[in-house]
Amino acid sequence: MTTLAFTLVLFAGSILAGLLGSLTGLGGGVIIIPLLTYMGVDFHYAIGTALVAVIATSSGSAAAYVKEGVTNLRMGMFLEIATTIGAVFGALLVASKLIPTPIVAILFGIILILSAVNSWRKKPEITEQVCSKMGKRFKLTGAYPGPDGPVRYGVKNVVGGFFMMMLAGIISGLLGIGAGAMKVIAMDNIMRVPFKVSTTTSNFMIGVTATAGAFIYLQNGYIHPALCMPVVIGVLIGAMGGSKILLQSNTAKLRFGFSIFILIIALDMIYKGMTGQI
Amino acid sequence: MNTKTIKDKDISLIIGKILRCGVYLSLSVAVVGGLIYLVAEGNHTSVQHNVFIEKDENLFDLITDTLRGVAHGDGLSIIELGILLLIATPLTRVIFSLWAFNQEKDRMYVVITLIVLVIIFVSILTGFGG
Numbered sequence: 001m002t003t004l005a006f007t008l009v010l011f012a013g014s015i016l017a018g019l020l021g022s023l024t025g026l027g028g029g030v031i032i033i034p035l036l037t038y039m040g041v042d043f044h045y046a047i048g049t050a051l052v053a054v055i056a057t058s059s060g061s062a063a064a065y066v067k068e069g070v071t072n073l074r075m076g077m078f079l080e081i082a083t084t085i086g087a088v089f090g091a092l093l094v095a096s097k098l099i100p101t102p103i104v105a106i107l108f109g110i111i112l113i114l115s116a117v118n119s120w121r122k123k124p125e126i127t128e129q130v131c132s133k134m135g136k137r138f139k140l141t142g143a144y145p146g147p148d149g150p151v152r153y154g155v156k157n158v159v160g161g162f163f164m165m166m167l168a169g170i171i172s173g174l175l176g177i178g179a180g181a182m183k184v185i186a187m188d189n190i191m192r193v194p195f196k197v198s199t200t201t202s203n204f205m206i207g208v209t210a211t212a213g214a215f216i217y218l219q220n221g222y223i224h225p226a227l228c229m230p231v232v233i234g235v236l237i238g239a240m241g242g243s244k245i246l247l248q249s250n251t252a253k254l255r256f257g258f259s260i261f262i263l264i265i266a267l268d269m270i271y272k273g274m275t276g277q278i
Numbered sequence: 279m280n281t282k283t284i285k286d287k288d289i290s291l292i293i294g295k296i297l298r299c300g301v302y303l304s305l306s307v308a309v310v311g312g313l314i315y316l317v318a319e320g321n322h323t324s325v326q327h328n329v330f331i332e333k334d335e336n337l338f339d340l341i342t343d344t345l346r347g348v349a350h351g352d353g354l355s356i357i358e359l360g361i362l363l364l365i366a367t368p369l370t371r372v373i374f375s376l377w378a379f380n381q382e383k384d385r386m387y388v389v390i391t392l393i394v395l396v397i398i399f400v401s402i403l404t405g406f407g408g
Contacts, residue, residue, distance in 0.1 A: 001323070001324045001326075002320060002321055002322065002323060002324055003316065003319050003320050003321070003322050003323070003324040003325070004316055004320035004321065005324070006324035006326070007312075007316060007320075007324075040326050040327075040328045041326070041327045041328060042327060042328055042329060042330040043330075044330040044332075045327050045330060052361055052364065052365070055364055055365060055367070055368065056301055056304075056305070056364055059297045059298075059300060059301050059364075059367050059368060060297070060298070060301045062294075062297055063294045063295075063297035063298040063301070064294070066290045066291075066293050066294040066297070067290060067291060067294040069287060069290055071290070073286070073289065073290065073293070073375070074387060077372075077375060077387060077390055077391055077394065078390055080372075080394045081390065081393050081394055081397070084394055084397040084398060084401075085397055087401075088397060088400060088401045088404075091401070092404065095404075138386070138390075139384075139386070139387070207297070207367070207368035207371070208368045208369075208371070208372055208394065208398075210368070211365050211368045211369055211398065212397060212398050212401045213401070214365045215337065215365070215398070215401045215402045215404075215405070216401050216404055216405070218337070218340065218361075218365070218405075219333070219334070219335055219336060219337060219340065219402075219404070219405030220332060220333060220334065220405075221330075221331060221332050221333025221334075221335070223361060224327060225311070225315075225354045225355075225357035225358045225361060226315065226325070226327070226354060226357070227327060228308070228357065228361055229308050229309075229311065229312040229315070229357045229360075230312070232305070232308065232361075232364070233305060233308065233309065233312075236301075236305065
């Protein structure tokens with residue numbers, strides 16, 4: 001295969017990955033890793049490329065969300081302490097080879113399954129005004145624009161949420177993904193933040209979390225420009241297309257179908273890790 | 279209280295702009311580099327990237343090498359510059375937040391933002407170890 005053909009195949013695959021990631025709500029970076037692995041690219045390069053793609057997609061969509069005023073900037077910054085510590089730790093775990101690559105691949109499959117299952121759950125809208133002492137002390141309460149003026153909300157279990165975020169950071173640094181689903185769980189289920197705020201704020205945090213891990217990947221040679229160029233551009237185009245489709249149609253069935261597809265990929269990654277093919 | 283919410287809104291708008299400009303700028307650079315790379319090497323047999331070559335290069339050397347390559351018009355170096363700009367985008371947002379929280383005289387959040395910056399700085403320092 002010539003370099004041109006290889007780049008074009010990668011580009012087309014990345015557009016599909018971006019589309020799929022955006023339609024299922026998992027993010028394009030996650031699907032890049034199996035895509036590259038199936039094309040025979042080494043797993044280290046796969047996670048490095050995915051992490052760069054994650055920075056691009058999350059920054060792109062965060063830019064739009066931040067303007068609407070739903071993102072809680074203070075909560076994001078506060079929890080970024082946890083996610084960046086986790087990401088540095090996770091990236092160092094891979095770079096120092098403390099965790100063998102097959103184990104990382106198996107872990108990736110498990111996280112992929114959890115994320116896919118999580119995307120099926122119906123999210124109840126939380127509008128609790130109560131706020132814990134910690135939440136007040138760190139000024140984490142907020143309000144977002146609703147149809148009848150600003151909707152105020154409180155925050156609970158700050159410590160629990162903080163530790164869950166640290167775990168999300170470790171996963172992000174370890175696997176080169178945004179770990180958006182885990183961030184949303186930390187904010188939704190533990191801190192009881194409204195769904196709208198948790199999704200946008202988690203997206204906002206992914207960029208900085210990924211950047212902390214990216215510096216370690218970069219200095220260890222995980223990030224290869226020849227792979228990143230077609231992948232990052234392709235994923236962004238796919239993600240933009242996906243968000244347009246989401247706005248137009250009721251995509252519940254489509255999403256379900258795609259998440260079954262993702263489950264199969266996840267099981268295959270676990271199988272490949274277990275049989276030492278990665 | 280009212281003036282404060284307006285200020286928070288301005289901060290959101292500027293952060294949105296930083297992120298959008300950063301993504302556009304870095305991707306434009308990467309596209310230019312990509313075209314140069316493909317024109318120069320598109321017909322060669324592809325490196326399949328199936329063997330991982332580990333590097334141990336610190337960020338400073340990486341940036342100097344990249345800039346030297348860019349000066350020679352090397353496609354891959356120009357893509358690398360785009361990647362560096364992309365990684366710098368969220369970092370720029372954090373540095374801007376530091377300035378903004380300081381303007382709001384929110385000392386607690388100045389400290390929180392500084393902690394995040396220190397952690398990112400530590401991640402850069404790990405490359406200087408060996």
